[in-house]
Amino acid sequence: MISAYTGTQVRAAEEPLLADGLGDVLMQRAAHGLANAVVNELRSRGSRLNGARVVVLAGKGNNGGDGLFAGAFLAARGMRTTAVLTGDAAHQAGLAALERAGGRVQRLTDAGLPDLAEEAARADVVIDAVLGTGAKGGLRGSAAALVQAVTDAHRRGFVVACDLPSGVDADTGEAAAPILPADLTVTFGGAKNGLLADPGADYAGRVLVVPIGIEKHLPEPSLHRLEDADMARLLPHPSRRAQKYSRGVLGVVAGSEDYPGAAVLACRGALAAGVGMVRYLGPPSVADLVRQSCPEVVCSTGTVAGNRVQAWLVGSGLGPGDHDQLTRARDAIASGLPVVADAGALPALPAVLPPHVVLTPHAGELASLFQRLGHPEDREAVEAGTLAAARSAAERTGATVLLKGATTLVAAPQGAIFSQADGTPWLATAGSGDVLAGVIGALLAQAGDDAGRFSELGIFADARWAAIAALGAALHGQAGTAASASVSGGPITAGRVAEALPEIWGKVSMLSKYGAWKRNSRSQPLR
Numbered sequence: 001m002i003s004a005y006t007g008t009q010v011r012a013a014e015e016p017l018l019a020d021g022l023g024d025v026l027m028q029r030a031a032h033g034l035a036n037a038v039v040n041e042l043r044s045r046g047s048r049l050n051g052a053r054v055v056v057l058a059g060k061g062n063n064g065g066d067g068l069f070a071g072a073f074l075a076a077r078g079m080r081t082t083a084v085l086t087g088d089a090a091h092q093a094g095l096a097a098l099e100r101a102g103g104r105v106q107r108l109t110d111a112g113l114p115d116l117a118e119e120a121a122r123a124d125v126v127i128d129a130v131l132g133t134g135a136k137g138g139l140r141g142s143a144a145a146l147v148q149a150v151t152d153a154h155r156r157g158f159v160v161a162c163d164l165p166s167g168v169d170a171d172t173g174e175a176a177a178p179i180l181p182a183d184l185t186v187t188f189g190g191a192k193n194g195l196l197a198d199p200g201a202d203y204a205g206r207v208l209v210v211p212i213g214i215e216k217h218l219p220e221p222s223l224h225r226l227e228d229a230d231m232a233r234l235l236p237h238p239s240r241r242a243q244k245y246s247r248g249v250l251g252v253v254a255g256s257e258d259y260p261g262a263a264v265l266a267c268r269g270a271l272a273a274g275v276g277m278v279r280y281l282g283p284p285s286v287a288d289l290v291r292q293s294c295p296e297v298v299c300s301t302g303t304v305a306g307n308r309v310q311a312w313l314v315g316s317g318l319g320p321g322d323h324d325q326l327t328r329a330r331d332a333i334a335s336g337l338p339v340v341a342d343a344g345a346l347p348a349l350p351a352v353l354p355p356h357v358v359l360t361p362h363a364g365e366l367a368s369l370f371q372r373l374g375h376p377e378d379r380e381a382v383e384a385g386t387l388a389a390a391r392s393a394a395e396r397t398g399a400t401v402l403l404k405g406a407t408t409l410v411a412a413p414q415g416a417i418f419s420q421a422d423g424t425p426w427l428a429t430a431g432s433g434d435v436l437a438g439v440i441g442a443l444l445a446q447a448g449d450d451a452g453r454f455s456e457l458g459i460f461a462d463a464r465w466a467a468i469a470a471l472g473a474a475l476h477g478q479a480g481t482a483a484s485a486s487v488s489g490g491p492i493t494a495g496r497v498a499e500a501l502p503e504i505w506g507k508v509s510m511l512s513k514y515g516a517w518k519r520n521s522r523s524q525p526l527r
């Protein structure tokens with residue numbers, strides 16, 4: 001599991017070591033990790049090290065200090081290193097080290113800005129070490145103008161952010177323009193929340209965590225990301241004597257005359273995600289379509305009370321005029337069973353909900369939900385601060401809230417939060433959210449009483465519902481990525497996501513069996 005922290009948590013963890021006089025040691029470790037990452041990146045791109053051109057944009061605080069010391073290491077390895085000092089001061093020891101190692105130092109002035117921007121654009125590597133966890137707001141003045149110019153320039157090299165891209169808020173992931181988008185972020189001591197939540201994640205590129213010795217002082221992480229190893233542990237497996245009812249039955253209240261396909265896609269998502277049986281409740285015409293597309297589903301026009309299930313999925317493809325379906329949705333939410341409440345069910349929720357109800361809005365639906373809760377926020381505001389929005393929605397409703405997007409966040413009402421980014425932009429296709437709702441519904445139906453596999457991972461009590469939803473988002477994202485890979489990275493339909501899912505499930509389980517998962521080698525080398 002990847003753990004992430006606020007900047008404040010990381011700074012607090014540094015305190016005992018700073019008090020012991022180890023501040024310089026921490027900075028050396030950070031700078032060394034940063035320089036090594038640059039070397040590895042150059043090597044992996046087949047670039048020569050000797051003579052490679054490096055430009056360090058160095059702010060006046062310790063983030064700039066890290067960048068200057070890293071520049072010194074790189075200069076000592078034969079790289080042509082220039083530090084551009086963006087502030088009215090600089091980390092003195094870092095500056096001296098860089099100069100001793102043969103690096104050049106340039107002070108940023110308005111007059112010199114175009115030439116420095118040009119030099120950065122021509123460099124093999126740009127290190128963004130202007131602002132780190134001590135930043136208050138985004139870049140200002142000439143530092144902002146320089147970063148804007150480098151962002152706009154046609155760059156030949158790659159960008160490495162020191163600790164976090166300058167302008168990204170370490171705690172919230174909010175992004176104050178201009179920000180130089182990084183190919184790689186090398187972050188120290190622990191990942192920062194802002195690197196694993198949109199829009200900050202848009203600027204971070206791959207994220208590499210460099211341990212610097214503060215780790216044992218870190219508190220409970222404030223954000224988690226499930227990796228393959230965690231998924232393998234959390235996936236339910238049927239016991240030898242399982243039968244379809246013991247494996248879990250999901251009731252689906254989805255689809256309407258206007259949107260019948262949502263019912264089919266939700267059922268396909270659920271069937272792909274290991275549930276013992278799917279019972280569909282809805283209008284006869286939709287039920288017919290479901291029967292034709294998924295003959296495995298048992299369809300009826302009955303009531304919630306008349307159907308025995310372990311969990312409900314309600315809302316996908318429902319409109320405000322679908323009174324019978326909305327009555328079923330409300331009954332399901334009142335049943336005390338785990339529920340995933342999607343799309344059309346979101347406007348029909350009671351004011352207070354329990355954590356075993358999982359809401360699955362996208363940013364627009366979450367903005368509407370805030371409106372109804374009397375705390376208006378528009379879609380842009382939700383997108384500009386996804387972490388705060390998901391957290392606030394969970395606190396205000398009492399439910400578990402999954403906010404869909406390129407990074408999907410799941411917030412438990414007591415504060416646990418998960419972030420998954422396993423998908424591909426091709427998942428932004430109609431019906432993909434219906435499949436996700438089906439997958440999460442199926443996992444809820446299979447949750448049973450086995451809290452053990454969650455507590456093994458340090459997931460306790462009601463955070464379990466958020467972990468299940470995060471597991472669903474991870475499976476769905478990976479299935480989308482695999483479906484697209486199977487067509488050489490081409491576009492996919494929602495149905496293909498459901499088709500790809502069982503193999504993802506199998507692969508994750510197999511990897512866990514043979515131990516290869518320990519590498520956790522997918523896109524990001526986070527420890």
Ligand SMILES: NC(=O)C1=CN([C@@H]2O[C@H](COP(=O)(O)OP(=O)(O)OC[C@H]3O[C@@H](n4cnc5c(N)ncnc54)[C@H](OP(=O)(O)O)[C@@H]3O)[C@@H](O)[C@H]2O)[C@@H](O)CC1
Pocket residue numbers: 014018023024026027028030031059060061062063064066087130131132133134135136137138139140143162163188212
């Ligand atoms: N503690 C340690 O030993 C270790 C720390 N480490 C590293 O230190 C980083 C944190 O360093 P930090 O606390 O010095 O803060 P940092 O992010 O460099 O920025 C603060 C400086 O910038 C200024 N400033 C602020 N906002 C600004 C703005 N919007 N626009 C322009 N300027 C702005 C502010 O000046 P002020 O506004 O206060 O005058 C202040 O001078 C952390 O991310 C990690 O990289 C690692 O080496 C491990 C060991």
Ligand SMILES: Nc1ncnc2c1ncn2[C@@H]1O[C@H](COP(=O)(O)OP(=O)(O)O)[C@@H](O)[C@H]1O
Pocket residue numbers: 362404405406407408423424425426427428429430431432433434435436476
């Ligand atoms: N840019 C993206 N990258 C990765 N996944 C995405 C992206 N955009 C959307 N998704 C995922 O695709 C799904 C879209 O769901 P939703 O918006 O409800 O679509 P629909 O209502 O059409 O079914 C969600 O799981 C979301 O996380």
Ligand SMILES: [K+]
Pocket residue numbers: 063128129130131132161162163164165166
């Ligand atoms: K930085």
